[in-house]
Amino acid sequence: MGQLDGKIAVITGAGSGIGLAVAERFAEEGAEVVLVGRQKERLDEAAARIGGGARGESVDVGEEEQVRALMEGLPRVDILATFAGKAVFGPVDELPPSAWKDLFHSRFFGQIHAVHHALPKMGKGSVILLCSGIADAAYVPDYAGGAAICGAVNAMGKNLAVELAPREIRVNVLSPGFIIATDIKFNLEDEKAIDFVKRSIADTPLPYHGYPKDLADAALFLATCNFVTGQVIEVDGGWTAA
């Protein structure tokens, strides 16, 4: 018997990386998973491979109307996990404010859209897993906008945990450190990208890399441990502890 038998789990950003690993893990535990992203073909391929009622839904989470239509079409949402996002780097006096706004549009408001429109379908015992990142708690160069999103998501997650506790809906935040083997899109050119990777590895105390499966382990814990709410779980190899 799976730990998530009979649950419907909606996972955004599930076409690749962390979201996909979480969808696979939840499905292994018996959940019927709805994989959300913009590239329908790879969502469908993943859903076919996963089986067990998995299906792909092409939705841009930054577009509220699309998110509303997705949630309205579901009988209920037992688990909502929001991993859709990208990263944008740049010195504050070089990167135009419109780039930060664009990032907030999908990565921050995408999570608000999902929570707002999933909640009418969420009953007692439902679970919300948001995604931030270590930049709220550790310095990442040229990443003020990303850091702001991480902080905003962490604050929102803690506040929502208390707001939704009387309804017995738990809310937690997964905060990845440097996770390899994902498709994450960012705007660093060759040399700067190499510097970023080297620095991130140096900032991680554990002498090995983090993978999407590590986030899937944490997500399953948060999806199943009934008395944990309002927490930000750093899955970062010790980066924020150092």
Ligand SMILES: NC(=O)c1ccc[n+]([C@@H]2O[C@H](COP(=O)([O-])OP(=O)(O)OC[C@H]3O[C@@H](n4cnc5c(N)ncnc54)[C@H](OP(=O)(O)O)[C@@H]3O)[C@@H](O)[C@H]2O)c1
């Ligand atoms: N990897 C890391 O080291 C790291 C560290 C800290 C935080 N994070 C955060 O963790 C989350 C997952 O990242 P990842 O590393 O797994 O990267 P990833 O492999 O690129 O996964 C992100 C997914 O989000 C989807 N997506 C992006 N914008 C979307 C939108 N507007 N609407 C719907 N789907 C959208 C992408 O698919 P489509 O392009 O098909 O839509 C992609 O499958 C992101 O929010 C990222 O910022 C990652």
